[in-house]
Amino acid sequence: MSPTITTSSEANGNVSAATARAAASAAASAEATGPQPVTMAKALNTALADAMHADSSVLVFGEDVGLLGGVFRITDGLTATFGEQRCFDTPLAESGIVGMAVGMAINGMRPVIEMQFDAFAYPAFEQIVSHVAKMHNRTKGTVKLPMVIRIPYGGGIGGVEHHCDSSESYYAHTAGLKVYTPATVADGYRMLREAIDSDDPVVFMEPKKMYWTKDSVDLGELRRLHTEGTTTGRTSEGRAAVARPGTDATLIAYGPSVPTALAAAEAAALEGRSLEVIDVRTIVPFDDETVCESVRKTGRAVVIAEAHGFASVSSEIVARVQERCFHYLAAPIRRVTGFDVPYPAPKLEKYYLPGVDRILDAVDDLQWEN
């Protein structure tokens, strides 16, 4: 019926699409135009389109992702370009979306599915925890689930109830899932392409307040580098980035907290304090090496996250750093996180979210000698 749709080459299939993928990427890179202001939304959209071009087993579906292009427009134009068989709307049922994606991945596809908002993904939790995370292990690797669950998450947009949860800890706590969260426009492109290529299921957490963030980015160059990366096998997975170098203390952040941490470091610099900012990038797997190297160098650390602090990714980071860097620490590691309250109404959001002042206060508390 649709001769253009084939089986994924890497997982559960037997038709090689790797050559086609490389060729398509190479062809697309011919129209590289140099660095331009690009939004995170555009970078993610381009990543989806490039992945669909490169591999006909990549399918995009979810709620309102077709004609509308998604409520955040991340899937804009994909149905027009690739047709209704490759980017389509489903009935409004998140468990159905994830469960159907599991079946599609079993049967040779690479589904990339969208959960409309963080707090709307919970009906799919059973599918994610009981099947997405466990299938590879249960079948001793016979059945791979190369699927990506995209989830817009976090606050900062004045969203009404159920539109601003920080749900990353639920997924990070679940063995068998990889959890990526980009904090730059370039990473939006790079990491989404890598997530789609991955033979492991990836929960791809998109900081929704950053959808409209612009960076100067050369998408053509990123596309070319991605193609090179697929041949060298070098990816972002488990590799944190030093977002800003510094010497006095380390701010460890991910996703939507990275720009906040960078702003705090900028403000601290004016006061003569040099803060290093680490962007975690992939929560699972976690890059202990880069994070601990920084903390051993500075001797002080603050972990920043929008999510509630209790039993969270931020508490895990503190525990890991403490276990590995205890003798290098000049002060207890501090955390600046959301309070342990349900996500607040828009007018209370600013009191809840970690901000520059609260971060600087925490830095001030790091037992400086003078």
Added chain:
Amino acid sequence: MTISADHTATDTPSTAAPENALTEAVQKFGITVEDYMLPARHQIQMVDPDGSLKPKGEQGTQPGHEYPVPGDKELLEAYEQLVVGRRVNDQNSALVRQGRMAVYPSSHGQEACQVAAAMCLSDGDWMFPTYRDAVAVMTRGVDPVQVMTIFRGDWHGGYDPLKYKVGIQCTPLTTQLLHAVGVAHAAKLRGEDTVVLAMCGDGATSEGDFHEALNFAAVFHLPVIFFVQNNKYAISVPLAHQSVAPSLAHKAVGYGMAGERVDGNDVVALLAVLDRAVKLAREGSGPLLVEANTYRMQAHTNADDDTRYRESAEVAEWRAKDPVNRMRTYLTDRGLLDDDGEARIREHAEAVAAQLREGLGEDVPVDPQELFRHVFAVQTPQLKEQSALLADELARDAAANDSKEAGK
């Protein structure tokens, strides 16, 4: 009206197909859409509990929609599988009592459903079973010992789902129905004529994923047969507490698909209905729901005590409807089965039972490093670290044991 014999719909794009299929059916039979999709007024029963073939007019179908009796070869094969399935169920229950298996949810009494579910499919089709469907998985051709590995306790699964086109035996109720939908959807997008049979029980129809799966399959017009084994109990809770629908097959109409009720202890009727359902689905008629009216003859598992929630008289009533005895009488009366045939089949069943005793009697050594090996396709540094930690712990234990031995 239901799953009619002569109705076929061509496979058209998913958005238009359901309406087209229905319009065609409605025009053909001069009935309403709802009438077309509603199950027949009675369950389809072709061979009665005494083993006699019922007259055409009394099999539960509407005039013009009768099901043909499956061929002799198919019926004999079904009987053989029934006997093997019964023997496997009882062998496994014994192995649980002997501590050779951790648990076994027996399908004793439901063997006709198990056998028909596997036999109606072709090699390229897929099946998505539940934890109680081990006999169906075996009938599909999976090695019996591999099937039972999940209950032996050394790994959460023993067979390769891709090789046999059988999903993992699923415990969280109805979650596998959505996987069936996805497998069918992927096949349809590639233009393959795969049919997927998705299995669940009566209690499971209360779950949210049951609804989502039926709706997705109908909206995307996918070749999925939802096969509900209504065995009357969800552990202890009877059907009346799950649903007050006229029947579970009636649920289909709400999703825009046809439903059918069939005697789940009559393997002739099951094969007839499922064979037609598979044919229709393969021809592009979209999903169908088949409810099999059967009974769980034993407790939920060995850990359950069914005397707490049901009367032995009720169990006895169903014993009289046994699917294996019924089929034996029917085939013997028709002259298709004689003493030699019966003996050969019994021998086959005993051989499978012996294979299980041997395979599950073995103490399979477990490798602790397997804990880490299969979590991801690309392992994380954290798991490598934890794997080394365990290896070190085991090495120290081994060294301590060695020196203890040496000191004796």
